[in-house]
Amino acid sequence: MIKALLGYTIVEGVSEEEYERWLFDVHAPDLLANPHLDRIVFNKILYPVTSASGGTAEIPPSLDLYRIAEMHFADHDAYEAYRAWFAENPLPAERGPGGRTDFAFYLIGESTVVERDR
Template identity: 70%
Template sequence: MTIKTILGYEIAPGVTPEEYEEWLFDVHAPDLLANPYLDRIVFNKVLRPVRQASGATADVPVGYTFYRIAEMHYADETAYENYLAWFRENPIPAERGPAGRTDFKFYVVTESTEVTR
């Protein structure tokens, strides 16, 4: 079973996309990946919203907008719990963290099931 945290966010007001991208890839991603229980991060930059699902089978309401939706992958629930414990022992300094840079819209823990062709 794969466990993921999935989070959607906007860039905080006052931060330019260029500043955000530099911080994200040069500072934050390396800080997160220092945790041995995190397998990988997938950063999905949102290009545009979708208004219809599966060939017009359903209208999708206009809702939140997102700059990015990110996925953080863990081997299992135990790895995720160890990830949290590791950061309690090794906190990211506030000046390097997302506060003031990332405006979170949602952040959830999920169990993933992949369907492929």
């Protein structure tokens, strides 16, 4: 499995309520219409973790994120097919993230899952 990892904030002037409504009612269904995307995991950032020295961990401004999203694909070929599908079926600009989402990063990673034996 590979993942696209996206870290972002909400564009100034867009409320969390407006953003959440668009994200779950419009954007997620639009993305999942692409048959090459297996699932999306939205991780909302709650707070920084306390550092080992007992102080609050400092977060660089570029990583002061609202959410980190994971888009899961079976493999790299599925990711490339996902991109090709959207090239042939582009989202209308008014439904896309422009003007709503300020991306800090968009990375592709390979996942290795380690679980506890039960």
